[in-house]
Amino acid sequence: MVRAELNIPQGTGLYVNDVVDASPAQKAGVQKGDVLLKCAHKPVNSPEAVGRILATLKAGDAVKLLVNRDGRKKSFHAKLENAPLGLNAGAIQNPVWMGADIQDVDAIMKIRFNLPDKRGVIISHVAKGSPALTAGLRSGDVIRRFGATRILDVKQMQSLILKAQPGQKVTLTILRDGRQNSLNVVMERHTTAAGRVAFLGPADVAIEGSWIGMDVTELSAGDASALGLPAGTRGILVNDVESPPATMVGFVTGDAIVAVNGQPTMDMKQFETATQKQSGAVVDVIRGNKHLFISVPPPGFTQQGTPLNGGMNKMRQVALTRPATGKLGVLSSGPGLNSLVSGNLRNGFYLVLVDFTNSSYAILGPNELDPLSDVMKQYNVTRLVCTDISRNTAGALGTIGVRIYAGVTGPTLDAIGLYERHQLVAMKGF
Template identity: 50%
Template sequence: MNKLLTILAPISVLVFVVLLAVMYGWVDTMDTNMGGETPERPELNTAANQTQLINNPTFPAGIGNGQIQLINKPTFPSGVGNGQIILINQPASGVPYLGMGLDDVPPNVAAQLKLAQSTGVYVKSVAVASPAEKAGVKVGDVILKVDGKNTVAHQQVGDILKNKKVGDVIKLVVNRNGVKKSFHIKLEASPNTTNSPIITQQSGVTTQQNGALAQQNSTAKNPFEPPPPTAKIWMGADIQDIDAVMQLQFSLPDTRGVIVSHVTANSPAMRAGLETGDVIRRFNDTRIRDVSQLQSLILKSQPGKQIQLTVLRKGAQLNLPLVLGEQTPPPETIPFIGPADIAIEGTWIGMDVGELTSNGAADLGLPVGTKGILVNDVESPPATMVGFITGDVIVAVNGQPTPDMKHFESATQQQNSAVVDVIRGNKHIFISVPPPGFTQQGTKINQPLDNKIKQVAMTAPVVQPQSQQTMQPCPAVTPSQPQQLAKRFGIFASTPDLNSTVYGNRFHTPYLIMVDLSSNSFAVVAPSNIGNISDTFSSNNLAALVCSDISKETASELSSRGITIYAGVIGTPNSAINLYESGCLTPSRGF
């Protein structure tokens, strides 16, 4: 026995030493390979830091854009724009029919309404008892948008309708005597197929955006998926990750923890005394990093179990005992149809808003008496970037309630940045609006511009033989040196111009601007010529992509080829190039 011990003791220590030595060799390689668990990266410094707005660069949803980041709530009813998906997935049961006669806008009407040239489609006639008439469309209206897409020619309306089926709801934004109005039209089968002004093919093709969403809803790993029905443990508070804007507005010391955006009445959270705006820092002494962590902690717990929440409220730490409850059956989620007729009374950060009427509240399935501002149409950045969707009801801005337009206007005029309390579906969420000139990540956009970047001729759409001869192929980013910036990268933009807007490919079809910093040149690829994005990137040696948002499929495809993605960037491509060059952009990870 003793003999055995004398032999075993040194041998075991030696084995341990070998193990440690192996680990020693691994330590640095581990760091670059395992993205998920790594401690915070060294912050990229420079001018951006002076604002102290740096947000956690890891996007919890796994998709690097603001939109997803903010609506990443597994408890969220069933994704975004759900009504249409549900309807689309229904089998086509006839030929849809709108019942409008359309034409180009007559010049005198355009002049009278002060419309820009070639915008809108003129309604020449409305058939009796047609869906259009039921919805309230009148002769003389100018259709500005159909389903969020600007309409230029009346053929375009037909194109959009081609992909619709009977029972689908489309949304129109019209200009009637200078006032914007929106309608929802439920498509019906034509009473007389041959006479239908718009004949639709029974194609199963959906628009790209809806298709993507529908696909996401069917994947099991989808972060939007509501929690499995077996999970009944319930706290009754809507929670969100904290971003830089929220930190500023709620004057929080840092962005650790999760913020409570809403406390459901008669819920365990309300009984425990949790309030909107509280920051949950600890759950039973476990530090809370993000929403998904807290959710998994809650799901691991038992109904009826008492837990201890450490909460930061107005700078003071509180301990709240909370007894978890069982979830009452969730209220029926009403597919978003939207109020039928609403006047658009204002615009804010690129979206059309109007006062929510009582009918509208009922249509949205909100409790009677809900007052707020309805987001009727989300048109352009920054609203598209920060995550507003049509049908959101804004009930407060920076803590000021906005029951009507007057309050809303005063609330929004006061501040540049805002945390907006929004009801979406049956949930309250906070949406942060960064101050102008900042990205949601808190980086400053308007740095001094220099026009050193020159455009080079783009001879072939995909391959760029000319520039490939003149430019040195840049070294691929080695995984052990992630900070090193590649010299060649791409930017999604709205127009082929460096002073346009940085775009994403989730809601738009962007131009691709390819930038080569080593030769200070750029080249533009038109949307129709991009083709397969990752092939384009590979063939042009681009090692990074700057965009405002990006679809999950594209993101994973690109990142699997080692292309760094900088999502959530707002501003002009010019400023984006400067930001990129100075290392101010934070790569989005977790694809």
């Protein structure tokens, strides 16, 4: 009846019978009577389908919901909490449980934790009362083997856990503080217990500082309580995430930063000390009452760890000192360092400004770049990298002393690396 009235094809959508009070779904705006069409961009037609999707996510993740309401499509973003989504859809739980959140090891974590390579998975959170906690696993441990199987990544580890049986004892080989150790974990059948729902109330405190494109302040007792954190928790609260690199690496409003590169950040003074002269790090974050690591790539590195300065044996300081000096501009197709180098001045472009002297960068949007020559002069940028450029624009830039490196393709970050290694050739005749 409802399907026919709303003109929804057979086998599509999930009718919302009820929405749990104060749940993420209710806070996002989902209502009783909506027909859920997609969850996290994937079509759904049963509670089991929703459950499979939610089983891949964790507290703090934002999920997009597409619904049909009175014949019209509406989309909402729900921030997951410790409780279920709140649609009475019934998530499918894994029959076997270890109770540890895991992440792939990237190059920044490899350096931070002094690991021999990027194999294995790093534990970001250990649940209370879990088999992992009973076995003695901790946040920061790197699981290298599951029984006799060498672990390469999260996907492989999750597959091995799903194949295990309740009551099965598995020996895990881990690295902790640079030393190898073995622990035995007994797998258990997973049961879901209703817990306290964590939520973040409206921000009512003044901004105290900023770092890598986000505004931060000291975590107050009220903030900690609203986030569902244990009484007495101290750290730095992310008030707003505004620009790269913070927007690129995964920070979200409401994150609580408790350490940077292993240095505790219980107050702004400690936070300033931990981040001084650094624009990259492994950041310890509490989100949704769970712990995770976020890697911020240092200047001269991608987040995957590709060096742009020809390679280093060991990175001792996050903020690298580079031989290149002055300022470089790169025309980019988007607002991120992984966006492709551009040369199209008609359809909107971004300008990535790199200050090698101060090891910093900024990104200007299309509305800030008219005309390009005035912007280059204003910021004293003397070099420009692009895919192509018109003769008129090249001539205007040439009159103010800008050298142009055209014909460059690929990600913006790679182009910056080519310039640093003196592998680009400037145009002649302008």
